Amino acid sequence: MDIIFNDQKVVSISTEKMFGDKELRSNAKVLFENSGILKIGHGFKRIAKILLERGIHIKGIEFDTELAAYLLNSDLQDFDLNKIYFIEFGDNVSFDVKSRLSAIAP
Numbered sequence: 001m002d003i004i005f006n007d008q009k010v011v012s013i014s015t016e017k018m019f020g021d022k023e024l025r026s027n028a029k030v031l032f033e034n035s036g037i038l039k040i041g042h043g044f045k046r047i048a049k050i051l052l053e054r055g056i057h058i059k060g061i062e063f064d065t066e067l068a069a070y071l072l073n074s075d076l077q078d079f080d081l082n083k084i085y086f087i088e089f090g091d092n093v094s095f096d097v098k099s100r101l102s103a104i105a106p
Contacts, residue, residue: 040063
């Protein structure tokens with residue numbers, strides 16, 4: 001899971017690590033349950049399921065690129081972000097912060 005703060009800092013953390021550490025789990029709960037912190041991402045259905053299993057109710061979902069891709073082209077079988085990006089832009093996703101932000105929220 002990648003989390004972007006203030007359009008600059010990207011933090012990647014595995015769910016195992018996040019929920020294996022008491023402080024990280026507590027911080028994740030505060031982050032994900034705060035509706036004032038808007039969340040933009042890909043595959044919130046899976047993320048919400050993982051969080052709900054751990055007692056965290058995600059709030060403030062602003063946009064889900066996987067859901068948007070499904071609504072635009074429900075004939076696709078695979079809604080992987082890299083594949084969707086390639087179909088739309090004819091290029092691969094770049095993993096620097098600006099590319100992530102522009103790919104997710106133009």
